Amino acid sequence: MVINMNKRIWPLNDRAITVSFGEEIDVQINLRVQQLFSSLKRESYPFIVDMVPTYTNLTIYFDPQKINFKDMQQLIEEALNDMHEHPVSIESKLVHIPVYYNGPELERVAKQNQLTEDDVMRIHGREDYLIYMIGFLPGFPYLGGLDERIATPRLDEPKSQVEAGSVGVANQQTGIYPIQSPGGWNIIGHTPVNIFDSQKEQPFMFQAGDYIQFYPVDRKTYDHIINDDQYQPKMEWYHAN
Structure with a gap:
């Protein structure tokens, strides 16, 4: 399955970043949320403190002493690009x-x-x-x-x-x-x-x-x-x- 990677990334605060895939309650949008959640969870990154999936967003809480916002954003972009090429099975x-x-x-x-x-x-x-x-x-x-x-x-x-x-x-x-x-x-x-x-x-x-x-x-x-x-x-x- 090839997924549409429309998304928006923004800082929630100095130790959290939110990725939004849309604004509607929709199965396909939520699937993308779950795919990113599963992809990051499987890597067991030590600097990720918690992740909270919702209807349309995934918020990732990270330790700013171990990774800065710019590097965290880049890691997420890489995970999204990889999802586009190799869809994650949930x-x-x-x-x-x-x-x-x-x-x-x-x-x-x-x-x-x-x-x-x-x-x-x-x-x-x-x-x-x-x-x-x-x-x-x-x-x-x-x-x-x-x-x-x-x-x-x-x-x-x-x-x-x-x-x-x-x-x-x-x-x-x-x-x-x-x-x-x-x-x-x-x-x-x-x-x-x-x-x-x-x-x-x-x-x-x-x-x-x-x-x-x-x-x-x-x-x-x-x-x-x-x-x-x-x-x-x-x-x-x-x-x-």
């Missing part, structure tokens, strides 16, 4: 997440779109959702690709508390609340899977560039999984080029 996970569709806004989403609740469940569970980025909570996956038939505006008044594991939709996105927090998304269900565990060496179940597929479960299965300390969701490799 190896991602596809994680299958069970959902008990019992959310308080399931009826609202159905009525908003002139559907039945069963229609919402069926449509929501039919896609492989790309994780464009992680935030605003630790491990919160922003998922693109929500079918327009169930796209629903955020709540007019956010709730003071949304429980961990809540699966929601907001406009043309869907996501999972990893911890209890305030929120304004339409909650259509809950997953028994703990997607964030601060006690683990790798606290996040997935990262930007991975994919999630939801599937419905009944209350009995939900309770069984939530009480099973050994439960692990099905995962498989998902290859994007």
Whole structure:
């Protein structure tokens, strides 16, 4: 696959540089973000402190005592040129997440779109959702690709508390609340899977560039999984080029 290398590079501060590939939420733009992220990560440069991929940008934090901005910019340009000549293969996970569709806004989403609740469940569970980025909570996956038939505006008044594991939709996105927090998304269900565990060496179940597929479960299965300390969701490799 030959990628269009339209991009913009600018300093975020004296120890961070941002590379932007566009301004739209788009699979191909995000793929370029993930390709640059993967390319730099594989090199394990000692002067790169952290990298944060978003929908359209990659911000690279570096140690200014080990490399200056000009050299960092040149290294990025070289990585981009190499990507153009030799496209990077992205190896991602596809994680299958069970959902008990019992959310308080399931009826609202159905009525908003002139559907039945069963229609919402069926449509929501039919896609492989790309994780464009992680935030605003630790491990919160922003998922693109929500079918327009169930796209629903955020709540007019956010709730003071949304429980961990809540699966929601907001406009043309869907996501999972990893911890209890305030929120304004339409909650259509809950997953028994703990997607964030601060006690683990790798606290996040997935990262930007991975994919999630939801599937419905009944209350009995939900309770069984939530009480099973050994439960692990099905995962498989998902290859994007």
